[in-house]
Amino acid sequence: MQLDFDLHGGPLKPTEPKILTVSELTRRVRGLLESGIGETWVEGEISNLRRQASGHQYFTLKDALSQLSCVLFKRSATSLRDVCLADGQSVQIFGEISVYEARGQYQMIVRTVQNRGEGALQARFEALKRQLAAEGLFAEERKRALPRFPRRVGLVTSPSGAAVRDFLNVLHRRDPGIAVLISPVRVQGRGASAEIVRAIEELGHPEIHGLPPVDVIVLTRGGGSIEDLWEFNEEQVARAIAASPVPVVSAIGHEIDFTIADFAADLRAPTPSAAAELLASDRMEALARLRQSAQRITRACRSRLELARVRLRALQQSSALREPARRLQELRQSLDRAAGALSQGPSRALESSGQRLARSQSRLDAQSPGQAIRETRLRCQMFQQRLGEPIQRHRIALQAKLDRCSGILASLSPEATLVRGFTITTDAKGNPLTSVKKICKGMTLRTRFADGETESEVGSRKSDVRSAQKTTP
Numbered sequence: 001m002q003l004d005f006d007l008h009g010g011p012l013k014p015t016e017p018k019i020l021t022v023s024e025l026t027r028r029v030r031g032l033l034e035s036g037i038g039e040t041w042v043e044g045e046i047s048n049l050r051r052q053a054s055g056h057q058y059f060t061l062k063d064a065l066s067q068l069s070c071v072l073f074k075r076s077a078t079s080l081r082d083v084c085l086a087d088g089q090s091v092q093i094f095g096e097i098s099v100y101e102a103r104g105q106y107q108m109i110v111r112t113v114q115n116r117g118e119g120a121l122q123a124r125f126e127a128l129k130r131q132l133a134a135e136g137l138f139a140e141e142r143k144r145a146l147p148r149f150p151r152r153v154g155l156v157t158s159p160s161g162a163a164v165r166d167f168l169n170v171l172h173r174r175d176p177g178i179a180v181l182i183s184p185v186r187v188q189g190r191g192a193s194a195e196i197v198r199a200i201e202e203l204g205h206p207e208i209h210g211l212p213p214v215d216v217i218v219l220t221r222g223g224g225s226i227e228d229l230w231e232f233n234e235e236q237v238a239r240a241i242a243a244s245p246v247p248v249v250s251a252i253g254h255e256i257d258f259t260i261a262d263f264a265a266d267l268r269a270p271t272p273s274a275a276a277e278l279l280a281s282d283r284m285e286a287l288a289r290l291r292q293s294a295q296r297i298t299r300a301c302r303s304r305l306e307l308a309r310v311r312l313r314a315l316q317q318s319s320a321l322r323e324p325a326r327r328l329q330e331l332r333q334s335l336d337r338a339a340g341a342l343s344q345g346p347s348r349a350l351e352s353s354g355q356r357l358a359r360s361q362s363r364l365d366a367q368s369p370g371q372a373i374r375e376t377r378l379r380c381q382m383f384q385q386r387l388g389e390p391i392q393r394h395r396i397a398l399q400a401k402l403d404r405c406s407g408i409l410a411s412l413s414p415e416a417t418l419v420r421g422f423t424i425t426t427d428a429k430g431n432p433l434t435s436v437k438k439i440c441k442g443m444t445l446r447t448r449f450a451d452g453e454t455e456s457e458v459g460s461r462k463s464d465v466r467s468a469q470k471t472t473p
Contacts, residue, residue, distance in 0.1 A: 022104070023101065026099055026101045026104050027101065029099055029106075030098060030099035030101065033097045033098065033099060033106060034096065034097065034098055037097040038096060038097065039094065039095065039096045039097075039111075040094070040095075040097065041092060041093070041094050042061060042068065042092070042093055042094075042095075042108065043063075043090070043091070043092045043093075044061035044062050044063050044067075044068065044090070044091070044093075045061070045062055045063065045088065045089065045090050045091075045121070046059050046060070046061060046085055046086065046087055046088065046089045046090075046091060047059065047060045047061075047062055047067070047087055047088070047225045047226065047227055048060045048087070048224075048225040049085055049086065049087050054074060055073075055074030055077065055078075056071060056072065056073050056074055056077075057071070057072040057077055057085060058070070058071050058072075059072075059085065060225075061091075061093065061108070068107070068108055069100075069105060069106075069107040069108070070093065070095070070107060070108045070109075070110050071107060071108075071109055071110065072085070072110040072113070073109070076110060076111055076112075080112070080113055083113045083114070085113065087122070087225060087226045088121050088122030088125070088226050089122070091113050091114060092113075092114040093108065093110050093112065093113050093114070094110070094111050094112040094113075094114075095108045095109050095110040095111045095112070096108065096109045096111070121226050121227065121230060122226065124233075125226070125233055125260070128233065128235055128238075128260055129260060129263065132235070132238055132260065132263070132264065133263070137238060137239070137242050137263075137264055138263045138264060142242070143266045143267070144247045144266045145247070145266075146216055146247050146249065146266065146267060146278070146279070147215045147216060147247070148281075149281065150178060150214075150215035150216050150279055151177075151178065151179065151215055152178070152179040152180070152181060152212060152213070152214045152215055153171070153178060153179070153180050153181070153214060153215065153216055153217075153218055153279060154181050154183060154203035154214035154216070154217040154218065154246070155167065155180055155181065155182045155183065155217075155218050155220070156183050156185055156196060156199040156200060156203070156217060156218065156219045156220070157182070157184075157185065157187060157218075157219070157220045157221055157272075158184065158185065158186060158187045158188075158221060159182060159184045161187065161221060161222055162222050163220045163221050163222045163251075163272040164182070164220070164272075166271075166272045166273045166276075167218065167220060167251070167272040167273065167275060167276045168180065168276075169273075169276075170273045170276035170277055170280070171276035171279065171280045172280075174276070174277065174280040174281065175280040175281060175286075178279070178280055181203070181211065181212065181214055183199035183202060183203055185198075185199050186231075187221035187231065187232075188221075188224070188228050188229075188231060189231070192231040193231040193232075193234035193236055193237050194236070196219070196231065196232070196237050196240070197236050197237055197240040200217060200219070200237075200240045200241060200244055200248070201240060201244075203217050203244075203246060204217070204243075204244040204245050204246050205245070214246060215246070215247075216246060216247050216248075216249060216279060217244060217246050217247070217248045217249070218248075218249045218251060218275055218279070219232075219241070219248060219249070219250050219251070219252065219261060219265065220250075220251040220252060220272045220275060221252055221253070221272075222253065222272075223253040223254040223257055224253060224257075229252060229253055229257060229259055232250075232252050232259040232260065232261040232262075233259050233260045233261070234260070235260075237260070237261050237264075238260045238261060238263070238264040239264075241261060241264040241265055242264050247266045247267070248264075248265045248266055248267075249265060249266065249267045249268075249269055249275050249278070249279070250262045250264075250265035250267070250268045250269065251268075251269040251270075251271060251272045251274065251275035254270070254271060255270035255271060415450070418448065418449060418450035419450045423447050423448060423449055424447070424448040425445055425446065425447050425448075426445070426446045426448070427443065427444070427445065427446070428443075428444045428445075428446065430446070433445070436461060436462075439458055439461050440458065440461065441458050441459065441460060441461060442457060442458060443457070443458045444456070444457055444458075445457075445458060
């Protein structure tokens with residue numbers, strides 16, 4: 001109740017206060033915001049982006065100290081073709097400040113978005129990812145294989161989260177015999193990464209901390225924004241996973257969520273339930289495989305046993321076992337035949353060798369070098385005789401022809417002319433003189449007779465009378 005006072009007198013009668021409903025107050029606040037601030041530009045980092053089937057998009061715009069709820073309706077989102085919103089993205093948005101009356105929450109109705117690149121957290125994420133990848137921390141050859149049938153699983157998670165319930169339900173439904181050792185840690189907020197690292201180290205070296213050994217470590221939590229999952233993006237968590245002597249499975253968030261721990265782990269499961277399915281073989285499926293293996297082994301043993309029985313019956317019915325004495329007698333006869341053939345073998349072999357030697361000797365004699373030489377000589381003599389007879393006949397004919405030519409040549413030679421009383425006159429040089437015209441006075445002449453020569457000097461020359469000659473002895 002409210003009391004009003006009169007300046008000239010005492011208190012006036014009391015008045016009732018104005019009581020507003022929640023809706024009225026919310027509408028007043030909405031009016032104040034819309035009229036006092038209205039449309040404005042705001043810059044920040046997108047977080048917890050959600051896209052609805054209706055086409056509307058809801059997200060939180062935040063900076064280091066505060067955050068603002070935002071809604072981008074489908075009609076406005078359609079006009080933003082060049083901008084694709086994503087968590088961790090730094091943007092500048094233009095819109096109207098209003099109040100969502102159903103929740104009494106003030107928000108910004110976005111009209112326009114200007115992309116300013118990646119946010120600080122996303123940039124840190126990419127930088128650390130590149131650094132660790134360059135060090136080989138994410139290399140496939142470093143990854144270890146998981147045990148086919150783990151007996152105990154170390155679970156690093158928050159014991160109060162939904163992820164641990166989903167993991168345990170699926171794991172024990174598929175294989176109730178797997179033991180689970182839970183190492184409780186915080187999975188969100190400053191300092192959670194240190195607890196995660198300590199839990200991985202304890203489960204990796206259980207003998208130091210008095211814990212039972214585990215076959216595999218599962219690091220899990222539910223989904224969330226990049227801020228919620230950031231503790232799994234710390235460098236110390238990735239290095240602890242890589243240094244763990246026990247294989248590590250990462251099952252953080254939903255299928256679309258990726259953290260640095262996912263890349264460093266030996267295996268990434270998209271969800272906690274999927275991690276349980278990977279580790280626990282279906283009990284019924286395993287029993288069915290065992291029954292099939294047992295049936296195959298049984299059939300193989302029966303087949304081998306039946307084959308052994310057939311062989312045994314064959315041996316029992318064989319003559320060697322039924323009639324040993326007769327079989328022994330047959331073997332003795334065979335031995336005697338072999339001994340006889342062995343004794344006759346050398347003589348037959350010697351006779352056969354002698355025959356082969358005689359045949360070889362005859363072939364050798366027929367092809368010996370002496371015989372071939374003799375035959376060649378005979379052929380040479382025959383060829384020589386055949387060649388000599390024509391040559392001798394030809395020689396005799398040539399000799400006769402030569403004799404005839406010699407007689408003709410002798411009868412026609414100058415010597416024969418001289419014998420008949422003729423002479424041959426030459427000058428001092430021996431050139432024949434066939435005409436008186438070639439003779440001059442005082443010229444020395446040589447005259448050849450059959451029995452000698454004379455020299456004379458020409459005193460005179462007459463064409464029709466012989467010149468007087470002075471003969472010299």
